Amino acid sequence: MHSQDVVLRLEEKGIKPTANRILVYNALAENERPQSLSDLEELLVVMDKSSIFRVLALFEEADVVHTFTDGRGIIHYELCGSHGACSHDDGHVHFYCETCRQSFCLTEEQLPAVSLPEGYTQHSLSYVVKGECAKCRKRRGISE
């Protein structure tokens, strides 16, 4: 995605495209996996943690990113629309590898919807499978 496209994308969401915001957007766009705040701190050493945090909060508010918490409770951020359809109640399953502690998107799997009880309203939804990814399993020799 070209820098100019990012600018347009942010503007269409009502967000002023500052340098920092473009950096955060690109960091998310360039990584196929959902990133945590700590991940982004490493990727964006020029930015302060609090600035990254505020950009992410803004992005979430404007539905530019959506979030989910992995097996340890750490928030991960992912661009809306990065793997097919999106919005806050967008649609795919995440996998958290308990060995390498990374999160993946299972893009093949669409999220099965559930019907809520009377009076409940849904804002977003997350479906996370915890286990071990293929790479880690292979590395350990498929024993066990």
Place this chain on the structure above:
Amino acid sequence: MHSQDVVLRLEEKGIKPTANRILVYNALAENERPQSLSDLEELLVVMDKSSIFRVLALFEEADVVHTFTDGRGIIHYELCGSHGACSHDDGHVHFYCETCRQSFCLTEEQLPAVSLPEGYTQHSLSYVVKGECAKCRKRRGISE
């Protein structure tokens, strides 16, 4: 559940039934909703936080409880089998109310299973819907 039943239940899972462990078990059994560590601290003022933590870790290891993280990333503990079938990959949806910040079990909803990519192994799974519960929605007058 009688005290003696709790003892048997723990022993059958290979856990020595100490006073603290029975307290934690009962605290979980007496509350229909999944409890966080902080919740349990309030319920069990006689116990130290670290002791509660270690009991919960032991329980999880022995499949006495399972966990999931709510919308804020806070770990919640629930007795296995407390709402129908169980094990680590047990089966119901959780709802996190962003207004009252409480978690509920949606016992009517069975968890739709997903098939993982080749080589991935599943240990547990969580499906959390974020939104507003019926009580909070009513309290606010169903405006919006």
Place this chain on the structure above:
DNA sequence: AAAAAGATGCAACCGAGTTGCATCTTTATG
């Protein structure tokens, strides 16, 4: 050009989760 609004960095804080260590309790052993 000056004032107002917004964005950023720094430092400090918060709270859930976790750990080291000394003490107390229970279990195993002579």
Place this chain on the structure above:
DNA sequence: CATAAAGATGCAACTCGGTTGCATCTTTTT
């Protein structure tokens, strides 16, 4: 039964992801 070994507990301290107050810098408005 006495003692040693193993296990459970409480206390205090620490980690780290997340969050906030505030001063400064930048952009926009007037």
